[in-house]
Amino acid sequence: xxxxTQPEKLLSVFKGAPVELKCNYSYSGSPELFWYVQxxxxxxxxxxxxxSRESIKGFTADLNKGxxxxxxxxxxxxxxxxxxxxxxxxxxxxxxxxxxxxxxLKVLA
Amino acid sequence: xxxxxxxxxxxxxxMGQEVILxxxxxxxHLYFYWYRQILGQKVEFLVSxxxxxxxxxxxxxDDQFSVERPDGSNFTLKxxxxxxxxxxxxxxxxxxxxxxxxxxxxxxxxx
Numbered sequence: 001x002x003x004x005t006q007p008e009k010l011l012s013v014f015k016g017a018p019v020e021l022k023c024n025y026s027y028s029g030s031p032e033l034f035w036y037v038q039x040x041x042x043x044x045x046x047x048x049x050x051x052s053r054e055s056i057k058g059f060t061a062d063l064n065k066g067x068x069x070x071x072x073x074x075x076x077x078x079x080x081x082x083x084x085x086x087x088x089x090x091x092x093x094x095x096x097x098x099x100x101x102x103x104x105l106k107v108l109a
Numbered sequence: 110x111x112x113x114x115x116x117x118x119x120x121x122x123x124m125g126q127e128v129i130l131x132x133x134x135x136x137x138h139l140y141f142y143w144y145r146q147i148l149g150q151k152v153e154f155l156v157s158x159x160x161x162x163x164x165x166x167x168x169x170x171d172d173q174f175s176v177e178r179p180d181g182s183n184f185t186l187k188x189x190x191x192x193x194x195x196x197x198x199x200x201x202x203x204x205x206x207x208x209x210x211x212x213x214x215x216x217x218x219x220x
Contacts, residue, residue: 044211
């Protein structure tokens with residue numbers, strides 16, 4: 001069955017430190033991976049998708065099919081990065097997302 | 110920038126009552142979705158809707174649930190006879206293709 005795993009419920013880092021939010025997926029076909037972010041009291045919004053290979057707000061994520069991972073990285077965390085981050089998988093032939101459980105990122109001053 | 114809107118933001122109902130959650134998707138989008146998130150758990154897919162019919166649904170989306178696009182702008186989720194375990198945040202989303210745009214959610218509390 002398709003599944004997305006985000007092993008960390010909470011990740012606390014100091015401002016200026018590097019951040020890596022882990023995401024692993026289980027799917028035998030060709031996946032589409034996304035990172036969504038939810039700031040306090042705001043809606044889920046798209047941060048990154050693997051097919052665009054862009055950097056948004058300093059975040060990047062690379063799809064590693066060998067390790068079935070799509071980790072989110074930022075070299076220098078900012079306080080405004082504090083939020084819930086969700087990794088999502090879309091499988092072939094469907095438009096639905098399969099979400100991970102989310103990681104709460106807290107960036108400490 | 111256009112956004113998905115949802116009403117109400119919070120709905121409290123008694124067990125066994127019917128509820129209708131409303132969503133206004135982004136106007137030129139073609140695909141519509143409902144997800145739910147029980148407190149402390151992951152966001153779960155319920156149903157997708159395209160061309161005026163359900164295109165996919167999860168095992169959660171049983172006979173108690175239905176969706177409708179009654180007037181070309183609203184997209185509704187109806188729960189016929191609510192159960193305590195239906196208490197959750199319900200998110201509507203819409204898309205033209207791969208990227209889904211989410212509404213702010215409706216918190217449903219079943220007493």
